[in-house]
Amino acid sequence: MGQLVDGVWHDSWYDTESTGGRFRRSVTAYRNWITPDGRPGPSGKGGFPAESGRYHLYVCLACPWAHRTLIFRALKGLTEHIGVSAVHPNMLSEGWTFATDFPGATGDRLYGLPFLRDLYLRADPRASGRVTVPVLWDRLSDTIVSNESAEIIRMFNSAFDGLTGNGQDYCPAELLPQIEAMNERVYSNVNNGVYKTGFATSQEAYDEAVAPLFETLDWLEDHLSGNRYLCGPRITEADWRLFTTLVRFDPVYHTHFKCNRAWLREYPSLWGWTRELYQWPGVAETVRFDHIVRHYHYSHATINPHRIIPINPVIDWHAPHGRDGL
Known part of the structure; x- marks a missing residue:
C-alpha cells in the first residue's frame, strides 16, 4: 500500500514505529457526492447529478470497503448504470495494478491505465496520499467523485432512485x-x-x-x-x-x-x-473468495513473507441459515 507525494509514487507501508505498533487508517481525500439534481452533498462540491453511464466504479474484489459499494450497486439496480473495473488482487511495490492475469481482474475499462495511481494522477497530477479502493469516477468531469466507501453506499442508496425506480431504503x-x-x-x-x-x-x-x-x-x-x-x-x-x-x-x-x-x-x-x-439475491455474485484469499496472503509480506496461499476450510455458504423464525 504505497502512496503518492506531490504526484510521485513511493512504495511505503504504514508507519507503525511512531505509533507503538498500532495501525492507523489514513483519511480518505475525495468526499464529493452524487445527488439527484447535482446539488452539493454533505461534503465536497456540487456538479455531480445522478445520470446513467456517467460514473464508473473502481474496486478490488478482495477489499471489504470496495465490496460494500458492489453490494449496493447490485441491491439498488445500478449494474446497468454504473460500470466497474476490478484491479488485480496482488498489491505489491506498485500498489494496485490493472494487470489481467487473474480471473476477474478486468483491467482499466475506461482508459487502459496500468496502475490505479494513474487514475489519481489523472484527477490531480500533484496528488498526495494513499491510493485506495473504491474509487467512484466521473467520466464527464474526468475526476474522482469519492474514495470514501461509507459515503458512496449512501449515494447509491438514494441518489439514483428517480432513474432506476428502486426505492428500497437501507438507511431510513x-x-x-x-x-x-x-x-x-x-x-x-x-x-x-x-x-x-x-x-x-x-x-x-x-x-x-x-x-x-x-x-x-x-x-x-x-x-x-x-x-x-x-x-x-x-x-x-x-x-x-x-x-x-x-x-x-x-x-x-x-x-x-x-x-x-x-x-x-x-x-x-x-x-x-x-x-x-x-x-x-444478487449478493453472492459480488463475493470472490479467490481474490480474497489471494490478496491477503500474497500482498502482506510483513505477515506472510513466503507468500504461501493456504488451502482454507471448505465452507457451505448455501447451507440453510435458519434465520426465518426471528
Missing part, C-alpha cells in the same frame, strides 16, 4: 440514529478492528485491538440471537457494512490476521446471519 430516517450508533461500534471494533489486530507490530497493540474485537463479536452474537437484523426486523446499511468483514473472517482474518480466539462458524447466530446475507 427513522432508524438513522440506531444505524449510526451500530456503524460506529462495528467500524471501530470489527471492520477496522481486524486490521488493527492483523497489522499490529507490537504485543501491546495487538492485545489492545483483539480484545474489543471479540467482545464486540460476543455482543453481536447475543444481539442477533433475538433480532433478525442489526437494527431490528428490517435489513439496513448497518448489516451490509458488517457483512463484508464477516464473510472474510474465516477465510482470512481468523488465521492470517491472528483473530483466532474463535471461528465465525462457532457463533450460531452470527454464522446464520452471515449466510442469510450471502444468499440475498
Whole structure:
C-alpha cells in the first residue's frame, strides 16, 4: 500500500514505529457526492447529478470497503448504470495494478491505465496520499467523485432512485440514529478492528485491538440471537457494512490476521446471519473468495513473507441459515 507525494509514487507501508505498533487508517481525500439534481452533498462540491453511464466504479474484489459499494450497486439496480473495473488482487511495490492475469481482474475499462495511481494522477497530477479502493469516477468531469466507501453506499442508496425506480431504503430516517450508533461500534471494533489486530507490530497493540474485537463479536452474537437484523426486523446499511468483514473472517482474518480466539462458524447466530446475507439475491455474485484469499496472503509480506496461499476450510455458504423464525 504505497502512496503518492506531490504526484510521485513511493512504495511505503504504514508507519507503525511512531505509533507503538498500532495501525492507523489514513483519511480518505475525495468526499464529493452524487445527488439527484447535482446539488452539493454533505461534503465536497456540487456538479455531480445522478445520470446513467456517467460514473464508473473502481474496486478490488478482495477489499471489504470496495465490496460494500458492489453490494449496493447490485441491491439498488445500478449494474446497468454504473460500470466497474476490478484491479488485480496482488498489491505489491506498485500498489494496485490493472494487470489481467487473474480471473476477474478486468483491467482499466475506461482508459487502459496500468496502475490505479494513474487514475489519481489523472484527477490531480500533484496528488498526495494513499491510493485506495473504491474509487467512484466521473467520466464527464474526468475526476474522482469519492474514495470514501461509507459515503458512496449512501449515494447509491438514494441518489439514483428517480432513474432506476428502486426505492428500497437501507438507511431510513427513522432508524438513522440506531444505524449510526451500530456503524460506529462495528467500524471501530470489527471492520477496522481486524486490521488493527492483523497489522499490529507490537504485543501491546495487538492485545489492545483483539480484545474489543471479540467482545464486540460476543455482543453481536447475543444481539442477533433475538433480532433478525442489526437494527431490528428490517435489513439496513448497518448489516451490509458488517457483512463484508464477516464473510472474510474465516477465510482470512481468523488465521492470517491472528483473530483466532474463535471461528465465525462457532457463533450460531452470527454464522446464520452471515449466510442469510450471502444468499440475498444478487449478493453472492459480488463475493470472490479467490481474490480474497489471494490478496491477503500474497500482498502482506510483513505477515506472510513466503507468500504461501493456504488451502482454507471448505465452507457451505448455501447451507440453510435458519434465520426465518426471528
